[in-house]
Amino acid sequence: xxxxxxxxxxxxxxxxxxxxxxxxxxxxxxxxxxxxxxxxxxxxxxxxxxxxxxxxxxxxxxxxxxxxxxxxxxxxxxxxxxxxxxxxxxxxxxxxxxxx
Amino acid sequence: xxxxxxxxxxxxxxxxxxxxxxxxxxxxxxxxxxxxxxxxxxxxxxxxxxxxxxxxxxxxxxxxxxxxxxxxxxxxxxxxxxxxxxxxxxxxxxxxxxxxxxxxxxxxxxxxxxxxxxxxxxxxxxxxxxxxxxx
Numbered sequence: 047x048x049x050x051x052x053x054x055x056x057x058x059x060x061x062x063x064x065x066x067x068x069x070x071x072x073x074x075x076x077x078x079x080x081x082x083x084x085x086x087x088x089x090x091x092x093x094x095x096x097x098x099x100x101x102x103x104x105x106x107x108x109x110x111x112x113x114x115x116x117x118x119x120x121x122x123x124x125x126x127x128x129x130x131x132x133x134x135x136x137x138x139x140x141x142x143x144x145x146x
Numbered sequence: 147x148x149x150x151x152x153x154x155x156x157x158x159x160x161x162x163x164x165x166x167x168x169x170x171x172x173x174x175x176x177x178x179x180x181x182x183x184x185x186x187x188x189x190x191x192x193x194x195x196x197x198x199x200x201x202x203x204x205x206x207x208x209x210x211x212x213x214x215x216x217x218x219x220x221x222x223x224x225x226x227x228x229x230x231x232x233x234x235x236x237x238x239x240x241x242x243x244x245x246x247x248x249x250x251x252x253x254x255x256x257x258x259x260x261x262x263x264x265x266x267x268x269x270x271x272x273x274x275x276x277x278x279x280x281x
Contacts, residue, residue, distance in 0.1 A: 143158075
């Protein structure tokens, strides 16, 4: 699952922010949402598949927690390669302008 | 987990000229990195920095698709980091008003083990990440 797709939705970003404060069950997060528990579960499923969130079953409840490593990694990766390609594609323009 | 970044540039030069700059090793050495690239499908090649700007890293690459003067795909992995999985660079070139439009997509996968490892805290602000992605 694409991490960019995962964070594209405002409800999923809200879930990430809630989980950033510590692990929680779906039930505990419901008061923060206007949508159904089914919809929240579906958003959590997408976050699970992207690696941004992990889940653990304890007793009757499932607890969700954020996996910030996944987000940090995509951030580092993006920043590193963005800088690289921006500067190189500028240089390609200069090269083309200076070549007959 | 998949990573992907896209770039698009307009150059005031015809596609044939831009294509030469993408596929000639002397030209690549001028704007991208030093390389032993040859336009032969399936051929492995290396890229490295002569000026040490990015250290002495060497990238191991392979020509995966070659459709002049429209599309070219390279695999791309930092030497020593093969275990993290390769990345893929795709160039798409087309004629555009007054020249050409070049789109570059760099994508890759990272193994899930590193990703699943949980560390406490939340080192990043989502807003920062969004700003980065919006660039």
